[in-house]
Amino acid sequence: MDTAPKVQEALAPEARVLPRLLPKEAKPNLVGMSREAMRAALIEAGADPKQANMRVRQLWSWLYQKGVSDPEAMTDLAKPFRAFLSEHFRIARPEIVERQVSNDGTRKYLLRIDGGHEVEAVYIPEEDRGTLCISSQVGCTLTCSFCHTGTQTLVRNLTAAEIVGQILVARDDLGEWASAGKPLGERRLVSNLVLMGMGEPLYNFEQVRDAMKIAMDHEGLSLSRRRITLSTSGVVPEIVRAGEEIGCMLAISFHATTDEVRDRLVPINRKWNIKALLDACRAWPRLSNAERITFEYVMLKGVNDSDADAKRLVKLIAGIPAKINLIPFNPWPGAPYERSDWARIEAFAEIVNRAGYASPVRTPRGEDIMAACGQLKSATERVRKARVKAEAGGA
Numbered sequence: 001m002d003t004a005p006k007v008q009e010a011l012a013p014e015a016r017v018l019p020r021l022l023p024k025e026a027k028p029n030l031v032g033m034s035r036e037a038m039r040a041a042l043i044e045a046g047a048d049p050k051q052a053n054m055r056v057r058q059l060w061s062w063l064y065q066k067g068v069s070d071p072e073a074m075t076d077l078a079k080p081f082r083a084f085l086s087e088h089f090r091i092a093r094p095e096i097v098e099r100q101v102s103n104d105g106t107r108k109y110l111l112r113i114d115g116g117h118e119v120e121a122v123y124i125p126e127e128d129r130g131t132l133c134i135s136s137q138v139g140c141t142l143t144c145s146f147c148h149t150g151t152q153t154l155v156r157n158l159t160a161a162e163i164v165g166q167i168l169v170a171r172d173d174l175g176e177w178a179s180a181g182k183p184l185g186e187r188r189l190v191s192n193l194v195l196m197g198m199g200e201p202l203y204n205f206e207q208v209r210d211a212m213k214i215a216m217d218h219e220g221l222s223l224s225r226r227r228i229t230l231s232t233s234g235v236v237p238e239i240v241r242a243g244e245e246i247g248c249m250l251a252i253s254f255h256a257t258t259d260e261v262r263d264r265l266v267p268i269n270r271k272w273n274i275k276a277l278l279d280a281c282r283a284w285p286r287l288s289n290a291e292r293i294t295f296e297y298v299m300l301k302g303v304n305d306s307d308a309d310a311k312r313l314v315k316l317i318a319g320i321p322a323k324i325n326l327i328p329f330n331p332w333p334g335a336p337y338e339r340s341d342w343a344r345i346e347a348f349a350e351i352v353n354r355a356g357y358a359s360p361v362r363t364p365r366g367e368d369i370m371a372a373c374g375q376l377k378s379a380t381e382r383v384r385k386a387r388v389k390a391e392a393g394g395a
């Protein structure tokens with residue numbers, strides 16, 4: 001139902017000249033609201049408080065189990081209530097602007113969010129699982145010298161709706177929704193979630209937390225807590241809080257074994273150095289062999305990849321139940337580094353492994369579509385439009 005005229009009438013006369021887009025975007029988005037927030041929003045809009053809890057349960061099921069975004073399709077809701085939803089709320093997800101599929105099956109989505117900003121999400125299918133890599137910010141305030149996103153300044157934080165919305169979009173694209181009589185099974189296409197796209201999740205704490213709560217909730221997207229990993233460059237004061245308030249798995253972008261090198265690679269180290277970071281890791285709640293911390297380590301030729309580095313690394317993290325994820329550097333245009341040779345990566349992995357830590361080397365995925373770790377960066381709209389236009393013309 002098109003309710004725009006009604007909303008326009010309700011606006012002050014001087015506001016009526018605003019574009020029609022505004023009233024639609026100004027309506028609260030039901031996606032991304034916590035149960036409490038949704039309950040309060042429904043009541044504020046005039047819903048019966050006695051029914052609010054039931055309504056929230058029904059809506060969560062439609063939004064997160066069945067993937068429905070049109071209130072008219074919510075068949076167990078009475079017609080007047082569906083109209084009420086359309087009038088007061090929107091159910092919006094990011095819009096796919098471009099979808100690229102790599103020859104290894106990796107899918108990269110360029111998504112447009114409110115305000116015309118763009119973020120990327122990447123789906124990586126594997127034999128026994130499917131991992132969705134999502135963004136938490138448009139750009140990043142930090143400037144890690146090996147990261148493509150780091151060359152783009154922060155545009156804004158994503159809302160919980162936009163973070164959850166990335167998961168909804170991927171499930172739409174993969175057709176992974178429950179339907180009548182067919183609940184979502186145990187084997188999922190999107191089984192794992194990593195906050196390793198654009199942005200520093202711990203600099204957008206509340207929105208990331210609220211989104212992950214919906215991702216983990218068994219009436220929400222019902223992903224397992226232990227299959228969700230938040231990666232941080234080292235926002236020390238928020239690390240333990242993340243363990244307490246979010247409760248997902250933790251990955252640390254470690255990347256160097258001396259403060260001198262880490263200051264250069266991960267500049268947040270100048271604020272919170274290696275010792276402060278490792279102290280926070282040691283204080284991580286529920287730390288155990290079953291819930292180990294992942295230390296990510298990007299392999300940069302001649303910078304951080306020596307045997308001495310590997311030995312220092314295992315000494316530094318001694319006593320922390322951990323896994324070391326070695327990431328071969330993924331190049332991007334103008335990057336000032338090279339990927340370490342495979343023999344060097346293997347020698348490094350061997351030292352770490354002999355010290356008793358699992359040290360998987362992350363296979364670069366989706367490189368042909370610039371979807372690998374650290375390659376994400378949304379170009380300015382103008383540049384992108386020009387390219388899309390040129391490609392369309394040339395096709």
Ligand code: SAH
Nearest residue numbers: 147196199200231232233253296330373374
């Ligand atoms: N901001 C967060 C999460 C996003 S980055 C963080 O820094 O942890 C996700 C991972 O990709 C991080 O470990 C990051 O260090 C790594 N990464 C960034 N650029 C990379 C590149 N060019 N090659 C390989 N890994 C990279």
Ligand code: SF4
Nearest residue numbers: 140144147150199233
């Ligand atoms: Fe930001 Fe993470 Fe890239 Fe560093 S590595 S610039 S924190 S996205």
